Amino acid sequence: MDILFQPWSWYVAGPILALIMFALIFFGENFGMSNNLRTMCAIGGGDKLSDFFKINTKEQYWNLAFVLGSILGGFIAVQFMTGDTAIHLSEGTVATLEGYGFKNVGADYLPEEIFGMERLKSFTGILMLLGGGILVGFGTRYAGGCTSGHAISGLSNLQVPSLIAVIGFFIGGLIMVHLIMPFIF
Amino acid sequence: MQYFKFIALGIVFGIVMVKAEIISWFRIFEMFSFQSFHMYGIIGSAVILGVIGTYLLKRSKAKSIYGDEIVFVPKNKSITRYLAGGIIFGLGWALVGACPGPIFVLLGAGYLPVLVILFGALIGTLLYGVTRSKLPH
Numbered sequence: 137m138d139i140l141f142q143p144w145s146w147y148v149a150g151p152i153l154a155l156i157m158f159a160l161i162f163f164g165e166n167f168g169m170s171n172n173l174r175t176m177c178a179i180g181g182g183d184k185l186s187d188f189f190k191i192n193t194k195e196q197y198w199n200l201a202f203v204l205g206s207i208l209g210g211f212i213a214v215q216f217m218t219g220d221t222a223i224h225l226s227e228g229t230v231a232t233l234e235g236y237g238f239k240n241v242g243a244d245y246l247p248e249e250i251f252g253m254e255r256l257k258s259f260t261g262i263l264m265l266l267g268g269g270i271l272v273g274f275g276t277r278y279a280g281g282c283t284s285g286h287a288i289s290g291l292s293n294l295q296v297p298s299l300i301a302v303i304g305f306f307i308g309g310l311i312m313v314h315l316i317m318p319f320i321f
Numbered sequence: 322m323q324y325f326k327f328i329a330l331g332i333v334f335g336i337v338m339v340k341a342e343i344i345s346w347f348r349i350f351e352m353f354s355f356q357s358f359h360m361y362g363i364i365g366s367a368v369i370l371g372v373i374g375t376y377l378l379k380r381s382k383a384k385s386i387y388g389d390e391i392v393f394v395p396k397n398k399s400i401t402r403y404l405a406g407g408i409i410f411g412l413g414w415a416l417v418g419a420c421p422g423p424i425f426v427l428l429g430a431g432y433l434p435v436l437v438i439l440f441g442a443l444i445g446t447l448l449y450g451v452t453r454s455k456l457p458h
Binding site for chain 2: 143144145146148149150151152153157161162164172173180182186188197199202203208211217218225226228229232233242245250253267268269270271272275276280283288289292293295297302304306307308312314317
């Protein structure tokens with residue numbers, strides 16, 4: 137039982153993600169989380185703004201059920217399967233973030249400096265989370281998929297478009313972490 | 322209950338996202354800093370098994386549980402949309418440390434500030450839908 141409470145290694149997590157992808161394929165569907173954002177917009181009345189949201193949302197209920205499950209899974213894992221939430225980060229990462237003035241680096245899943253209540257009360261704090269979310273929503277739909285749809289499903293099917301998208305993910309991520317973040321923090 | 326199996330798979334997904342710390346902003350920062358193998362190992366091992374499995378499924382003409390032939394639809398050929406969209410997503414992913422899956426998992430894990438990210442992601446999706454006809458694809 138002890139293994140349940142320890143953090144899981146990459147060689148446990150990666151294969152399980154592949155199994156989830158194959159299970160969805162056997163159930164006649166495809167692994168792709170960002171599609172749910174489109175479905176939610178469609179259900180919320182987005183079809184009045186753009187034909188892009190004129191979709192048969194019923195056909196996407198299976199994916200919303202998957203979302204419901206992942207919310208439950210997050211709850212179960214944190215409530216019943218977690219000893220402590222400390223992340224064992226590399227020394228380099230800790231040093232870089234401490235250099236930015238971060239305190240308690242890796243003490244919890246999310247840093248106080250971005251997600252803490254103090255930040256949520258400030259305009260720049262809200263703007264950062266909202267802006268990041270907008271980039272995620274806009275970018276995934278523009279690229280037609282996210283980490284699950286392109287990086288895992290698409291690359292598994294040797295899709296060149298997915299490889300281009302994943303290269304894009306990394307260009308964007310590297311620009312943010314190495315060129316923009318040093319100015320934000 | 323035809324949706325039960327998807328809820329069950331989602332639960333497994335959510336648990337993996339938490340237990341392997343994929344929901345952690347720190348892990349994403351560390352990945353883009355090239356200071357840990359962890360995230361590369363996760364995505365890499367999933368893709369290697371995915372490539373092998375997908376190849377075998379295609380070759381064996383496997384059927385879904387409903388008896389339909391499994392078809393893998395190729396993605397439309399283009400560079401602009403995948404590269405531009407990918408870069409925009411990557412900027413957001415690194416900033417808030419969450420791609421669409423972990424956004425939902427984090428909410429279940431009780432990190433309510435992530436609601437702001439979800440709200441932003443929905444706005445971003447709407448923005449794409451509205452501006453789509455004017456964007457180069």
